[in-house]
Amino acid sequence: MITVKILLDSVEKVKNFTSSINNEEVDFEIIEGxxxxxxxxxxxxxxxxxxxxxxxxxxxxxxxxxDKIKDFIIE
Incomplete structure (x- = not known):
């Protein structure tokens, strides 16, 4: 399993993020609190x-x- 921090602070980023991962055959979870x-x-x-x-x-x-989600990853 890979764990990274991401920032999705706009509607456009959310749309772009979900379209980037929707064709992947693996599960993705976002954890907030x-x-x-x-x-x-x-x-x-x-x-x-x-x-x-x-x-x-x-x-x-x-x-x-x-590589597909690099624009959303933060350090």
């Missing part, structure tokens, strides 16, 4: 606080996925 949402679900993402960085869990060891 005690909430866990499916990262492929636009409605799920909008149900959490997007003003601060979020933890993204990718249920894969294929680091090539990170």
């Amino acid at each position: 005690m909430h866990i949402v499916d990262a492929k679900s636009i409605m799920g993402i909008f149900s959490i606080d997007l003003s601060k960085p979020l933890q993204l869990n990718i249920h894969s060891d294929d680091r090539r996925i990170l």
Whole structure:
């Protein structure tokens, strides 16, 4: 499993992020506090606080996925 921090602080970023990962065959979870949402679900993402960085869990060891979402990853 790969875990990174991402920032999705605009509607456009959420749309671009979900379209970047929707064709992947692995599960993605966003964790915000005690909430866990499916990262492929636009409605799920909008149900959490997007003003601060979020933890993204990718249920894969294929680091090539990170290239697709590099614009959203923060250090």
